[in-house]
Amino acid sequence: MSVTGLGPAPSMPGDVDLVAQPEGRQGLLRALWHSANGRVGLVLAGVVVAAAIVASFGGTPYDPQFQNAAALLQHPTWSHPFGTDQFGRDILSLVLDGLGVSLEIACLAVAIAGVIGTIAGVVAGFLGRWTSAVIMRVTDMMFAIPAILLALIVVAALGAGWLNSAIAIGVGYIPIFVRVVRGPVLALRESGYVSAGRVLGFSRRRLLFRHILPNVSGILAVQTSLALAWSVLAEASLSFLGLGPPPPTASLGEMVSQAGSLAATAWWTLAFPSVAIIVAVIGFNLLGDGLRDAIDPRTRKR
Amino acid sequence: MVLTLFGVSIIVFLVLRLLPGNALTSSLGVSAGLLSHAQLVALDHYYGIGEPVVQQYVSWLHAILTGNLGVSLSSRTSVASLVGAALPVTFELAIAAMLLGLLIGVLFGVFGALRPGRVVDVSGQGVSVIGLGVPSFVIGTGIVTLLASVFQYFPSSESFASLASDPWLNIQQIFFPAFTLSLGIGAAIMRTTRASMLEVVGQNYVRTARGKGLSRHSVTWKHIFLNAFIPVLTMSGIQLGYLLGGTVIVEQIFVLPGLGRLLVESINGRDFPVVQSVTMIFAAGFVVVNMIVDVLYAVVDPRIRNR
Numbered sequence: 001m002s003v004t005g006l007g008p009a010p011s012m013p014g015d016v017d018l019v020a021q022p023e024g025r026q027g028l029l030r031a032l033w034h035s036a037n038g039r040v041g042l043v044l045a046g047v048v049v050a051a052a053i054v055a056s057f058g059g060t061p062y063d064p065q066f067q068n069a070a071a072l073l074q075h076p077t078w079s080h081p082f083g084t085d086q087f088g089r090d091i092l093s094l095v096l097d098g099l100g101v102s103l104e105i106a107c108l109a110v111a112i113a114g115v116i117g118t119i120a121g122v123v124a125g126f127l128g129r130w131t132s133a134v135i136m137r138v139t140d141m142m143f144a145i146p147a148i149l150l151a152l153i154v155v156a157a158l159g160a161g162w163l164n165s166a167i168a169i170g171v172g173y174i175p176i177f178v179r180v181v182r183g184p185v186l187a188l189r190e191s192g193y194v195s196a197g198r199v200l201g202f203s204r205r206r207l208l209f210r211h212i213l214p215n216v217s218g219i220l221a222v223q224t225s226l227a228l229a230w231s232v233l234a235e236a237s238l239s240f241l242g243l244g245p246p247p248p249t250a251s252l253g254e255m256v257s258q259a260g261s262l263a264a265t266a267w268w269t270l271a272f273p274s275v276a277i278i279v280a281v282i283g284f285n286l287l288g289d290g291l292r293d294a295i296d297p298r299t300r301k302r
Numbered sequence: 303m304v305l306t307l308f309g310v311s312i313i314v315f316l317v318l319r320l321l322p323g324n325a326l327t328s329s330l331g332v333s334a335g336l337l338s339h340a341q342l343v344a345l346d347h348y349y350g351i352g353e354p355v356v357q358q359y360v361s362w363l364h365a366i367l368t369g370n371l372g373v374s375l376s377s378r379t380s381v382a383s384l385v386g387a388a389l390p391v392t393f394e395l396a397i398a399a400m401l402l403g404l405l406i407g408v409l410f411g412v413f414g415a416l417r418p419g420r421v422v423d424v425s426g427q428g429v430s431v432i433g434l435g436v437p438s439f440v441i442g443t444g445i446v447t448l449l450a451s452v453f454q455y456f457p458s459s460e461s462f463a464s465l466a467s468d469p470w471l472n473i474q475q476i477f478f479p480a481f482t483l484s485l486g487i488g489a490a491i492m493r494t495t496r497a498s499m500l501e502v503v504g505q506n507y508v509r510t511a512r513g514k515g516l517s518r519h520s521v522t523w524k525h526i527f528l529n530a531f532i533p534v535l536t537m538s539g540i541q542l543g544y545l546l547g548g549t550v551i552v553e554q555i556f557v558l559p560g561l562g563r564l565l566v567e568s569i570n571g572r573d574f575p576v577v578q579s580v581t582m583i584f585a586a587g588f589v590v591v592n593m594i595v596d597v598l599y600a601v602v603d604p605r606i607r608n609r
Contacts, residue, residue, distance in 0.1 A: 137309065138309070138313075140306055140309070141306055141309030141310050141312075141313055142313065143543075144306050144307070144309075144310045144585050144588055144589050145310055145313065145314070145581065145584070145585045145588070146543040146544070146546045146547040146584065146588060147543070147547065148547030148548075148550065149546065149547055149550070149565075149581060149584055149585075150317075152550065152565065152566075152569060152581075153314060153317050153318060153569075153577060153581050154317055155569065156318065156569040156572075156574075156577050157317050157318050233437055236437060236439070237437065237439060237551055240439045240551065240554075241550070241551065241554060241566050242566075242570065243566075243569065243570075253439070256439060256440060256443055257439075257443075259443070260443045260446065260447070260555070263443065263444075263447040263451075264447050264450055264451035265451075270443060270444070270447065274436075274440040274443075274444075277437060277440065278435050278436050278437070278440065281435055281437065282431075282434075282435040285434070285435070
């Protein structure tokens with residue numbers, strides 16, 4: 001790591017020390033566990049993720065799409081803990097499968113929003129005025145369209161489907177990532193250690209990737225968790241409106257929509273998919289809150 | 303503001319026109335693949351899709367600004383008349399939901415913050431957990447089911463009545479969807495109000511106001527609440543975006559013939575002129591309300607006014 005041609009490398013502490021990390025990963029987890037929000041969020045989100053992974057590997061008790069004509073609209077029993085729907089499908093299996101699909105879409109959507117939004121936000125914060133002005137203008141305009149509407153028109157343009165849902169939801173969330181990332185980058189650019197790095201002749205790329213990005217990683221983690229909550233909700237909303245992935249792909253929003261006409265006589269068709277959505281949304285939201293508490297010691301005391 | 307709306311129109315236009323699968327191929331579906339290149343070009347030309355994008359955009363913008371929203375592809379009526387019929391419904395729903403949300407949020411927030419940890423505060427926190435965590439379509443579906451199965455009450459079974467034609471029926475039809483939406487808004491407003499109130503309650507001037515014997519009412523509303531109101535206003539503005547998105551879903555559940563329902567129908571029917579117009583109206587509404595919020599800052603806080 002010596003700077004060739006410039007004499008001996010300046011005796012600076014290593015990069016790891018430059019990037020101030022008051023607490024290691026252990027500390028962060030512990031702090032997360034110490035905030036009530038973080039603990040509940042971690043457990044709920046953990047349950048949801050575990051269920052989704054189990055379902056993605058085919059670990060549902062029944063084939064979710066298997067229609068058992070001998071067991072239509074059955075009450076919850078030991079063999080069907082969540083009951084069955086109007087086609088005799090096992091609701092537990094459908095819910096697990098739906099959670100899997102929902103999380104896959106949400107993860108892809110958050111990846112899209114996170115990558116594009118973070119790049120745009122960092123560029124807007126780090127580069128010159130013009131680029132920044134243009135990016136922020138576009139962000140403002142995207143903000144003027146409510147996120148779910150933005151997702152709706154993207155679905156309108158692309159057509160309903162698994163990938164299109166993810167793209168639509170991701171696009172809707174991009175402006176939030178841009179705003180959340182830009183502010184801190186703006187502040188970091190003027191901070192002492194980045195100026196020091198600049199004086200030392202570090203390349204822009206190095207400043208960005210080793211000095212600035214690691215310091216917004218906390219904010220990104222918080223925002224990722226909140227974005228996951230929103231994406232699960234948005235995915236369920238889209239499929240509730242009939243604009244999600246078409247059947248036979250299981251989907252929680254569509255289950256709720258179908259259950260609307262059945263719930264008066266068969267409460268379990270509405271209750272369990274709803275609870276799955278609620279647990280996922282609350283779980284990721286609380287996890288995000290908890291991460292924020294854990295990262296920012298000022299809010300931790302409250 | 304005009305600039306923002308101008309930009310929004312560009313985004314809406316680009317998203318709907320330029321993404322793969324334009325109006326033409328998506329309305330023809332699979333059969334688009336069977337057309338020869340010459341046929342596609344001819345169709346493109348017929349619908350004006352073959353023109354340069356900029357020219358398409360300019361002619362669309364010109365049409366919008368002159369009040370010509372185009373013709374709906376599915377119902378063959380003018381988009382302006384469709385929108386004109388739907389707009390008042392959504393407007394009424396949004397206003398009702400916002401008022402209810404403010405009522406729930408401010409009341410629970412204020413009285414919760416005055417006595418933290420007591421009954422009002424705790425029940426307020428409970429409501430806010432429901433409002434923030436339970437999606438509006440779940441609440442809405444739940445309410446419809448409950449009304450139908452327990453009370454045998456179907457406010458949406460009759461066709462929608464406007465406030466002018468049948469006020470009583472209209473209020474019944476609007477109340478439940480508005481309530482559904484207001485829980486989410488109210489929860490967010492409540493949290494903000496409570497936190498903001500708690501910061502002000504401990505201030506010296508509040509003690510002074512109490513000390514000089516002002517009535518409790520006066521202290522609470524004039525000295526504490528008014529000073530705690532700015533964040534509440536900001537939050538209300540933010541919630542409006544949520545509200546506009548929420549009307550789309552709630553109108554679907556409660557079968558209200560508003561803009562949201564029109565939007566979903568036109569998306570399903572690939573009726574792009576309608577989708578464009580409705581989205582633009584939603585965005586315009588959002589921008590206008592945010593401007594009103596900015597003006598309200600000055601009304602509430604003289605310091606901002608005099609700056």
